Amino acid sequence: MNIHMDPQPPTMEPGRPPWFYRLVFLYLEPVSILAGAVQAYFFQSAYLTLTHASSAPSLVPLSTSIVLTQLANLYLGLAMTEALVLRVTAEYSVWRALIVVLLIADVGHLYSVLPLGFSRAFLQWWNWNAIDWGNVGWVYFLALTRICMLLGIGFDRSRAPGRKNPSQSCQSCVITDPPRSNKTPHVLPSSALVPVRQANREAFLTEPSGAASGGCHKDLPSARYPRPTSHLHPTSPILTRFSDFEMDMDF
Structure with a gap:
């Protein structure tokens, strides 16, 4: 930005x-x-x-x-x-x-x-x-x-510009987004999204697989984010079959 x-x-x-x-x-x-x-x-x-x-x-x-x-x-x-x-x-x-x-x-x-x-x-x-x-x-x-x-x-007004507050020194501020890259964004496979049920609650975690992971979750505490081992939908992508899972939001 x-x-x-x-x-x-x-x-x-x-x-x-x-x-x-x-x-x-x-x-x-x-x-x-x-x-x-x-x-x-x-x-x-x-x-x-x-x-x-x-x-x-x-x-x-x-x-x-x-x-x-x-x-x-x-x-x-x-x-x-x-x-x-x-x-x-x-x-x-x-x-x-x-x-x-x-x-x-x-x-x-x-x-x-x-x-x-x-x-x-x-x-x-x-x-x-x-x-x-x-x-x-x-x-x-x-x-x-x-x-x-x-x-x-x-007085000679041409030699002495008035001092202004730096916070008010701009007449207009324009916020623009940076130029977008032409590279195709990396898309994780649907199998990498795994629903986890633990202690009467389920959450979706992004678990990169293979070379695409890059160890992005290795710094997270394992007690709070356990490595998923089950509940993988056998056939369909998880995002399209969201209604197949029971979400018990017990906060």
């Missing part, structure tokens, strides 16, 4: 991310997030003033200080995650998964400054201060870069 597999053409996936995406996501964005962590932890009063000067307290309350410290810790973890995870692999699927998560975070980050007013927060770039550029302008750039990467802009 032969199995012929028709391989399915591999799907094409983007290869290694281009240098621009590596520059942004491995260096520029982690450094910018780290800068935000430093600002939120070491310069809490200035951080609040730049966010919204009219509501910033002159003395940072303890609860606000704890929240800003937690924010700095989250920024630090995010910067390390992006910088380290994307450095250890060039697999597009890993990059895509992380970039999708960060794109969702960008939307949430922009939503957080909506209470400042839509026009003031998102459109009046000439009135932005340093933290506004970090919260809005820089996020615009990062979100646009992520969308371009997810769309595959800048």
Whole structure:
């Protein structure tokens, strides 16, 4: 039996991310997030003033200080995650998964400054201060870069065939029989088939005779398959006179 597999053409996936995406996501964005962590932890009063000067307290309350410290810790973890995870692999699927998560975070980050007013927060770039550029302008750039990467802009798809599971690598499997031999098959004489009755049961065993045997039954246990000595039909072939014998199937 032969199995012929028709391989399915591999799907094409983007290869290694281009240098621009590596520059942004491995260096520029982690450094910018780290800068935000430093600002939120070491310069809490200035951080609040730049966010919204009219509501910033002159003395940072303890609860606000704890929240800003937690924010700095989250920024630090995010910067390390992006910088380290994307450095250890060039697999597009890993990059895509992380970039999708960060794109969702960008939307949430922009939503957080909506209470400042839509026009003031998102459109009046000439009135932005340093933290506004970090919260809005820089996020615009990062979100646009992520969308371009997810769309595959800048990738060379012709160099990187996608990996497929070997168990799914064939589109169709055709099973064919091997070519038949032109030789006439060896046919045992009917007298070689002998019915045996033992312990209230009878079974038909193939007992090759003469040179045709080849010792095919010499390895079988003699207690279970005794050599037949009787019950041979005197005239007719055994297969054609099957009804002449009583078959007591006592299992």
